[in-house]
Amino acid sequence: EVQLVQSGAEVKKPGDSLKISCQGSGYSFTTYWISWVRQLPGKGLEWMGIIYPGDSDTRYSPSFQGQVTISADKSITTAYLQWNTLKASDTAMYYCARSTPYNVDYWGPGTLVTVSS
Amino acid sequence: QSALTQPASVSGSPGQSITISCTGTSSDLGVYNYVSWYQQHPGKAPKLMIYDVTNRPSGVSNRFSGSKSGNTASLTISGLQAEDEAYYYCNSYTTSSTLVFGTGTRVTVL
Numbered sequence: 001e002v003q004l005v006q007s008g009a010e011v012k013k014p015g016d017s018l019k020i021s022c023q024g025s026g027y028s029f030t031t032y033w034i035s036w037v038r039q040l041p042g043k044g045l046e047w048m049g050i051i052y053p054g055d056s057d058t059r060y061s062p063s064f065q066g067q068v069t070i071s072a073d074k075s076i077t078t079a080y081l082q083w084n085t086l087k088a089s090d091t092a093m094y095y096c097a098r099s100t101p102y103n104v105d106y107w108g109p110g111t112l113v114t115v116s117s
Numbered sequence: 118q119s120a121l122t123q124p125a126s127v128s129g130s131p132g133q134s135i136t137i138s139c140t141g142t143s144s145d146l147g148v149y150n151y152v153s154w155y156q157q158h159p160g161k162a163p164k165l166m167i168y169d170v171t172n173r174p175s176g177v178s179n180r181f182s183g184s185k186s187g188n189t190a191s192l193t194i195s196g197l198q199a200e201d202e203a204y205y206y207c208n209s210y211t212t213s214s215t216l217v218f219g220t221g222t223r224v225t226v227l
Contacts, residue, residue, distance in 0.1 A: 035216065037163075044120070044221035045155070045163065045206050061215055062118050095162060102151035102210045105174065107162040 002026040004096055004108035011114045012086050019082040020111045022096030029077035030054040033099040036070060036081045039110075040092045050099055051079055086115045121146060121207055121219035128225040134195040137222045139207030140188055145217055147188035151210035154183060154192045158203045166205075167192060194224070202226045 007021040022034060036048040049060040053072040060070070069082040079096060094111050097104040122140040129135040139146065139154075146152055152170045155163040165174050167183035170190065180195045190209075194201055207219035 037218075044204075045157075045208075045218040046120075047208070047216040047218055050216070059215055061217075062213075097163075099216075101214065102149070102216075103153040103165075103168045103208060104155075104216070105165050105168070107164070109162055 002098060002106045004098065004106060006094075006096060006108040006111045009112040009114070011116070013117055014086060014088055014115055016086050016115075017082070017084050018086055018113065019080050020094060020113065021078050021080050022108055023076070023078045024098065025077060027098065030074050033101060034072065034079040035097045035099040035104050036068075036079075037095040037097060037104070038064075038092050039095065045095075048081070050101070053077075053079065086113075088115050088117075091115045118144075118211065118213065118215065118217055121209060121217060123205075123207060123219040123222045125220075126223045126225065128227055129194075129197045130227045131197055131199065133197050134193060135197060135224065137192045137194075137205055137207075137224070139190045139192070139209075139219045141190070141209055141217075142188060144213075145211040146185070146190055146207075146209040148212060149210045150185065152183065152185055152190040153208045154181075155206045155208065156201075156203045157206065163206065197226055199226050 035050045038046045048064040051058045053074045072079040096108045098106040154167040157163040
């Protein structure tokens, strides 16, 4: 069974850094991509970027390029989404999802990130 | 890279069929047959319903079907049921080797 386990909810202050995680199991972690998707409160889905854990090939949506960093550690079948400087507008639910370059299939439960002073 | 355009809401009575449209451009949906559809109930993670325009993953009801013509893809739900009430999002591969979601459609079962 494909499973994606995401790290727990975070409450941070503006200016803080943060790295959230997504551990995959039940499939070959290095032969699928992992996408990250943002959902602002009460809003729609936004595709942020994608990584291929096999060789760390990474692509970003133009809207998120330079704003976040996507990485992966294939030795522990885990992908990461990282911010160096959080803003209040980063408050959202963040989903990781198993992907091919062409679509997303299995989704994690999401990590809620709240940024507030 | 703009979001694909979907109607904000669609409604229907139980047993009826409804169709949700998803309009893109010649940089995404109009070029590739890599269109997928997702169902999201409030407070839950999205679920894949259709991929590659017309294909249903194992376990998804055959009441859900997809199609595409030109720059517009469509998701049809036949025999509408109360459990189908949710948000639906389309998604397409793009010429920039990225993915883009639609704006989302709220489906209401009357």
